[in-house]
Amino acid sequence: xxxxxxxxxxILNASDLPTRHSHARKKQSSSAYIADSISRLPTSRSLxxxxxxxxxxxxxxxxxxxxxxxxEDEDETAAEDIDEQEIYDLxxxxxxxxxxxSLGELAVINLPHIHISHGxxxxxxxxxxxxVLVEITPTxxxxxxxxxxxxxxxxxxxxxxxxxxxxxxxxxxxxxxSTDQVSKQLNDKERxxxxxxxxxxxxxxxxMLATCK
Amino acid sequence: MRLKSIxxxxxxxxxxxxxxxxxxxxxxATASTDRVVRIYSLRDFxxxxxxxxxxxxxIRSLAWKPNAKGESVLATASFDSTTGxxxxxxxxxxxYPIIGGDEENEPPHSDEREExxxxxxxVVLDGHDSEVKSVAWSPGGSFLATCxxxxxxxxxxEMEGDNYETVAVLQEHSQDVKMVVWHPEEELLAxxxxxxTIRLYKEDVDDWVCCAVLTGHTSTVWAISFExxxxxxxxxxxxxxxxxxxxxxxxxxxxxxxxxxxxxxxQTDDGSQDWQEQSCLPKAHSRTIYSIDWxxxxxxxxxxxxxxRIVVYKEENVAGDESTQGDSDGSRKEWRVVAQIPSAHxxxxxxxxxxxxxxxxxxxxxxxxxxxxxxxxxxxxAFELKL
Numbered sequence: 091x092x093x094x095x096x097x098x099x100x101i102l103n104a105s106d107l108p109t110r111h112s113h114a115r116k117k118q119s120s121s122a123y124i125a126d127s128i129s130r131l132p133t134s135r136s137l138x139x140x141x142x143x144x145x146x147x148x149x150x151x152x153x154x155x156x157x158x159x160x161x162e163d164e165d166e167t168a169a170e171d172i173d174e175q176e177i178y179d180l181x182x183x184x185x186x187x188x189x190x191x192s193l194g195e196l197a198v199i200n201l202p203h204i205h206i207s208h209g210x211x212x213x214x215x216x217x218x219x220x221x222v223l224v225e226i227t228p229t230x231x232x233x234x235x236x237x238x239x240x241x242x243x244x245x246x247x248x249x250x251x252x253x254x255x256x257x258x259x260x261x262x263x264x265x266x267x268s269t270d271q272v273s274k275q276l277n278d279k280e281r282x283x284x285x286x287x288x289x290x291x292x293x294x295x296x297x298m299l300a301t302c303k
Numbered sequence: 304m305r306l307k308s309i310x311x312x313x314x315x316x317x318x319x320x321x322x323x324x325x326x327x328x329x330x331x332a333t334a335s336t337d338r339v340v341r342i343y344s345l346r347d348f349x350x351x352x353x354x355x356x357x358x359x360x361x362i363r364s365l366a367w368k369p370n371a372k373g374e375s376v377l378a379t380a381s382f383d384s385t386t387g388x389x390x391x392x393x394x395x396x397x398x399y400p401i402i403g404g405d406e407e408n409e410p411p412h413s414d415e416r417e418e419x420x421x422x423x424x425x426v427v428l429d430g431h432d433s434e435v436k437s438v439a440w441s442p443g444g445s446f447l448a449t450c451x452x453x454x455x456x457x458x459x460x461e462m463e464g465d466n467y468e469t470v471a472v473l474q475e476h477s478q479d480v481k482m483v484v485w486h487p488e489e490e491l492l493a494x495x496x497x498x499x500t501i502r503l504y505k506e507d508v509d510d511w512v513c514c515a516v517l518t519g520h521t522s523t524v525w526a527i528s529f530e531x532x533x534x535x536x537x538x539x540x541x542x543x544x545x546x547x548x549x550x551x552x553x554x555x556x557x558x559x560x561x562x563x564x565x566x567x568x569x570q571t572d573d574g575s576q577d578w579q580e581q582s583c584l585p586k587a588h589s590r591t592i593y594s595i596d597w598x599x600x601x602x603x604x605x606x607x608x609x610x611x612r613i614v615v616y617k618e619e620n621v622a623g624d625e626s627t628q629g630d631s632d633g634s635r636k637e638w639r640v641v642a643q644i645p646s647a648h649x650x651x652x653x654x655x656x657x658x659x660x661x662x663x664x665x666x667x668x669x670x671x672x673x674x675x676x677x678x679x680x681x682x683x684x685a686f687e688l689k690l
Contacts, residue, residue, distance in 0.1 A: 215645040219610065253679070254650035256590060256609065278497065278523065278543075279591070279609070279652070280363070280481070283318075283336065284382045284434045284452070287360045 094188055099196050099229045107182065107194050108201040110175045172251070174204040177222055180250050181243050185301045187235050187294060192301065198227055198239060203262060220255045222247065225262040232267050240276040241285060242298045304642040305689050306613060309673065312348045312683040315341065319677035320362070321594075324659035326369050328393070329666055331659060331675060332377060333683055334362040340379055340389075345662045348685070352391070354422045359383040364437045364482075370444045377422075378447060380435040386428040386449050388465070391421070425465045430457060430472075437482040441490055446470070448492050450480035456494050456504070458511055471511035475502050481525050487599060488532045495524035501540055501550070507574045515576045517550050525592060531599040537581065541592035541606050547584040547616070549638070553577040584638045587614040594655040598672060603688075604638075607647070607656035607676055615642040615674075615688065642688060648678030661687070 178201045182194025193199040203225040209218025224243055228236045244259045251257070260273040275281055285291055317336040324331045329345040340354035340362060360382035368376035379387040432453035439448045447459040447467065458471040478497035485492055492504045492511075501517035501524055522543035530537040536552040555577070590609030597604050604616040621637045647653060655677045661669040674686045 217646050217650050219650060252650070256652075274497075274522070278479075279593070280434075280436065281452070281479070283361065287382055 095233055095235060096188075096229045099186075099189060099191070101191060102195050102197050104195065108175065108178060110179075172206065172220070172255075174201060174206055177204045177206065177224065177247070180302070181224065181246050183302045184239075184242050184246060185298045186229075187238055187242075187298055193239065193243075196229055198229060199224070199243070200227060203227065217254065221258070222251070222255055223258045223260065225260050227262045227265045231265060236261055236266055236272050237275060238291070238294060238298075240272060241282065241291070242295050244276060244282060245286065245295055246299055246302060304615065304617075306615065306642045306644040306647075306674070306686045307689050309685050309687050310348055311685065312341075312343050313350055315339075315681035315683075317681055318361075318679045319654065319681055319683055321364050321655035322657055322675045322677045322683050323365055323367060324657065324675070325375065326367050328375070329660075329662040329668075330375075331683075332365055332367065333677060334365045334379065335681075336361045338362055338381075340365060340377065343683070345659065346664050346666050352422065354379070354389055357381075357387045357389070357424060357427075358385065360434075363435065366438045366440050366447075368440050368444045369442060376425075378438045378440065380438040380449060382434040384429075384431045384433055384435060384451065386431075386435050386438055386447075388425040388428070388467070390423045390425050426467060428457075428459060428467055430469060431455065436480065439483045439485050439492075441485045441492075442487055443490075446485075446490065448483040448485065448494075450483045450494055452479040454478060454480060454496075456480055456483055456492070456502075458492070458504075471504075473502075473504055473511060473513065475504075475513045475516075476500070481523065482527055484527050484529060486529050486532065486536065489536075493527050493529070493538060495527045495540060497523045499524060499542075499544075501527055501538070503576060503578065505574070505576075512574060514574055515578045517578050517580070519548060519580050520544050520546065523591075526595045528595050528597040528604075530597050530602070538578070539584075539595055539597050539604055541595035541608070543591045545586065545588050545590070545592060545608075547592060547595060547604070547606055549581045549584070550578045551581040553579055582638060584616050585640050587640050587643060588612060590652075593653065594657075596657045598658040600658075600672060603641070603658075605656045605658060605674055607653035609652045611646045611648055611651060611653055611678075613644050613647045613653065613656060613674065613676055613686065614640055617641040644686065647676055647684060647686070648680050648682055651678045651680040651682075653678050 178199065182192055182199045184193045186193060186196055189196065205223040208220045211218055226240055226243065240259045244257060247257045259276045261269040263269060266272060315335055320334045322331050322333045330342055330351060331345055332340055332342045334340060338358050338361060341350055342352045343349065344351050357379065358381035362379050362381050364380045366378045374393055375391045377389045431449065431451035434452045435449050436452065437450050445460060448456060450456045454474060454476050456473040457469060459467040460470045462468050476496040476498050480494050480496050482495045483492060490506060494502050499520045499522055502513050503515040504511050505514050520540065520542040524540050524542045526541045528539050538550045540548050588606065588608050588610050592606050592608040595604065595606045602618065605613060607613045616638045618636050618638050620634050653676050657675050658672045659675055661671050661673045663669055676684045
């Protein structure tokens with residue numbers, strides 16, 4: 091990665107990036123929940139060496155208790171606590187692997203390209219899944235780092251979101267010359283799991299994720 | 304019919320990729336991201352033994368060698384690009400007969416377990432360039448097949464003294480190979496791939512060759528399972544395209560009189576086989592289907608996947624009068640969903656589903672099958688099928 095692939099990317103002004111203004115207070119409880127969850131994430135060092143095997147022990151229990159607390163406290167709205175803006179806040183702060191800029195500033199991550207749907211609990215299935223789809227816009231259409239960026243987004247969301255979330259990370263249609271291949275890789279559970287055991291790759295990812303709040 | 308939980312095995316700290324029942328003992332082995340193989344008793348779901356330290360990365364799958372005499376032999380496939388072979392003596396006082404262990408003849412069990420004797424590491428099979436995803440023994444136990452993200456399928460033959468020789472490196476797929484499975488009776492190997500196809504291989508004179516390519520799935524084929532042979536040969540496949548398909552081997556048109564046609568199709572000149580898609584099972588999954596198992600005793604098919612759902616399908620006879628596309632006897636067969644359970648692992652994905660015999664606490668087979676599922680929650684669950 092010594093060659094800069096896109097030397098002159100378009101950069102958005104930080105003040106133009108989407109934020110939650112009026113709803114900030116209202117959503118505090120769930121934001122606090124996320125912040126709490128994130129604070130329990132492994133340190134970058136353990137992430138680097140053993141991202142997945144270090145996660146589920148500590149983190150699942152954090153979620154398990156977090157989720158059950160929620161169910162008691164706000165049963166009715168439990169499935170609606172995470173929205174597109176919160177997903178945006180989680181991933182737009184990831185650093186680009188070759189620029190000292192965030193994926194939000196580079197418009198790789200855009201709020202309108204994040205889609206969330208929540209399942210409805212039924213007697214048959216009291217714990218329905220939630221689904222988040224993130225469409226990535228690479229800065230240039232032959233960006234060879236699209237896979238790394240996508241993997242960073244996926245890893246970030248897998249770590250930060252409760253386990254009921256099913257995560258799809260795709261390259262936005264028409265923005266990359268091999269959209270389908272990259273998207274297929276990013277959503278292959280086995281490939282992602284194996285990639286997360288690759289120390290070199292996880293080193294790159296942990297640098298990208300180091301700027302996440 | 305409905306699926307009813309009958310319990311879980313002790314929780315593991317990380318994702319469990321698969322659970323594979325022992326060929327004749329009441330044991331099941333699991334492969335996990337934490338690089339540990341755990342062997343549990345199917346009598347009381349307790350942990351019997353573990354294999355640790357053999358692999359540097361996730362253990363993705365494993366296989367028990369059939370017909371191993373006097374010992375249990377386990378092959379482990381790992382993301383560290385190697386396959387390990389492990390041996391463990393079946394204890395001298397083992398309460399279970401080793402060969403032909405028919406449930407009627409089994410002596411009453413004692414509480415002894417095979418804990419005294421440890422697993423012995425026999426050999427590591429090197430050769431793949433990247434993650435080994437699946438491993439499978441041929442029905443007689445003489446061949447071992449492995450497949451990898453390096454797009455290749457390898458066939459190994461066991462030689463004297465823990466030596467394995469590579470007898471074939473098959474590079475037919477254009478992408479990762481997800482799973483290899485042997486036909487239950489023939490030395491016919493099938494592989495499923497990220498390239499959306501399934502390929503079949505057999506030995507032709509001295510070389511292993513690809514004898515059929517099954518196309519139809521529109522995304523990664525994650526898992527395949529053969530029907531217990533009998534008179535026909537069929538293969539079921541599960542895919543990221545959320546469909547389950549049944550493939551049927553067509554009899555050779557130019558072969559001898561059908562009356563003399565054995566179930567093992569006589570080879571013709573080019574050795575190729577004609578496999579056709581026979582049916583697509585009713586859609587029941589809303590995410591990738593990661594696993595499928597076609598019961599060798601009941602003929603039921605079970606699937607599980609990313610949506611956390613377990614589905615059981617049954618092939619039923621339907622009256623043929625409404626359809627002209629029936630068999631010669633006028634009746635028609637159709638696959639139906641006969642049982643399913645959503646969220647079988649809570650909110651977590653299910654990585655594998657497998658049928659296995661049900662054992663009672665005394666180590667006797669109860670003559671029915673249960674389903675074992677493994678999940679991202681580190682849990683192995685057991686289900687029975689109630690009428």
